[in-house]
Amino acid sequence: MLLWIGPGLIAAAIVPYVIFLAGINIGKKLDEPPALTEYPKISIVISAYNEEAVIQERVKNILESSYPSDRYEVIFVDDCSSDNTKALVREAFERAGITYRIIANTERLGTTRSYNRAIEAAQYPIVVTTDADVFFERHALERLIARLLSDERIVAVCGDLHPLPEEGSHPAQMESAYRNYYGRMCTWESAVDSTYAFNGALVAFKRDLVTRIDDRQGADDANTAFEAIRRGFRAVYEPTALVYEDVPEEIRRQYRQKIRRATQLIEATIANLDLLRQRRPFSRFFYPLRIYMYLITPPLFLLGSVLFVAGLALTSPLLALGVLVLAVLAGYLWSSNTAVSFAMNQVYLVRGLLNLGTDTRVWESTSKKIRRV
Template identity: 60%
Template sequence: MLLSSTLLIGGVVLLIAIIPYFIFFVGIHRGEKERAAQEPKKYPAISIIMAAYNEAAVIRERIFNIKESEYPVDKYEIILVDDCSSDETLRKAEDACRQAGIRHTILKNPERMGTNRSINRAIEAASHPVLVTTDADVFFEKHALKRLIARLISEEGIAAVCGDLRPLPDELTHTSQLEKTYRDYYGRMCEWESAVDSTYNFNGGLVAFKKNLVHRIDDRRGADDANTAFEAIRRGYRAFYEIDAVVYEDIPETFSGQYKQKIRRATRLIEATVANLDLLKNKRPFSRLFYPLRIMMYLLTPLLFFISCIFLLTGLFLINPLLPIGAIVAFVFISLIWKSNLITAFSTNQAYLLAGLLNLGQDMRVWESTSKKQ
């Protein structure tokens, strides 16, 4: 009786935990799809904003990566906010912008301010009506900026757009393969949300928004990317995930390095999620379907998932004490041999989300670089 009850509880709890993922799975394969945005006859002038801390090893390459994009160089400026770097980030950024022939403004914070406050400072200094925020250690595909801006200006109802963040294509480490599997599913989830209404699951690697609609982002708590999307949604506009605007990031090689990166991101995303609960009262698909699913996904699923694992392993133990050990060994073996399997990617990210929940209340606005180039 105890055995059957334990296994039944574990199975039921697991099924409840994965409900939002099942709904997204159906939506990805059966739901509405958005057509590709048409290329405009004329691209608007944009201000590209970067907040950087100790990125001297990559900042020159980053500046020239922007220069090599297909967006007309006379149509953008770069505003870089140096968040009190202790290396030569500021000098190298200045030299690279001059050599690349890019109009630029370099701001240096008087103290560590973090991404959100640095971006708000740059917004005030921006000259153009369309703003693009990006990280100092990611790299655009050549078409990324054009496709991002084409989507943003494709309709008046879109106030903010996010690009699709992926690991560098030539990275074959265990952490990058797991992240690639997770990101592929994540991007398609956001794509479906965007086709129906909006998503707030933005990536900080590449975000664009209309300055007259999003004046600033919440710099008290939460992620700058999610807060940008929430600001657009709060004003009654759409926040769109453009999966064809690809930006690449350097994934930490070790799990300890990735842990620091993922926990910071998870904590700030969860903070943004719980800070905007009043939007649930709005009468739109985002508030009635997608936001509740995301709340469950980030606040309940991680806890329920690990509770179900405890019950299922306990049930196996009651059958034979060696069975839970065998199950764990099998999971580890599969994870090591099949680096890109969805089960391992899902389980790992549940652990990151649970750790993010446990880190709520800590100030995660000020960051340390996790790039392996450091």
């Protein structure tokens, strides 16, 4: 009986992924945004805690963007760093000739609350939030703003996040496989209506319509998207706005990072269930799919897997052992495989569900903190 129940639960668990797979391949496609004819002035916001190893290279990366440096200001929020981050970033801004302001928190606030301080201080109508330890592709910022201005119904946009191209570690390969599928899912949602599965590495929004990011619970990126959707507008994923991150080489460090992200995404998902009442494709179709993916799929998949192996062990212990060994080998040898990445992601989501109620607003960075020269 267990040999039938287990696969049945696994089949039920993957239903939303099958639907997304079909949508990715045969569904509506996102049109290219028109090129910018002029560059609007924007406020770029960075919040950082103990980023002295990468912060000067990060400022250099922004300066090397195709977006003209005289069309933006940078607001840097130092979240009580105990290292030399604040002095180094000031030095980098001065050397680069970038218009900047530094806000120094007097207590640890975490990313979202720091962003809200900066949004209040921003001069310009478009705000871009970005991490201190990621790196833009040269045209990413320009393409992000082009998408934001391409449709008056679009109020928030995020970029496409990937591991750094030179990363070859096991965790980086697994993350790359996950990001490849994740990005295509978000792009299909965006083509039809909206997505809230944003990447906090690079987000832009119109400040007159997103005046504040909910900082009580959930991720800053998802909450930015939800704020736009709540007001009846669109939140869109831009696949040509590429941004790269260091992925922890140690599985233990990546596990901590993924658990935190999973917890915050689930919190944001649960906190906005009232949006199901809206009459739009996002609320009637995509949001229910995401709820299923984050709240139902993970426990179903893991329970189904356990029951299947248990049923196999009752009939053939050696075969059950062989299946477990093959699963472990697959995870190690084929880390770039989408199926392996999917299975690992269910573990992270289950752990995120168990982690609900824990305050994840303030956290220690898990990036490798290797200075880039």
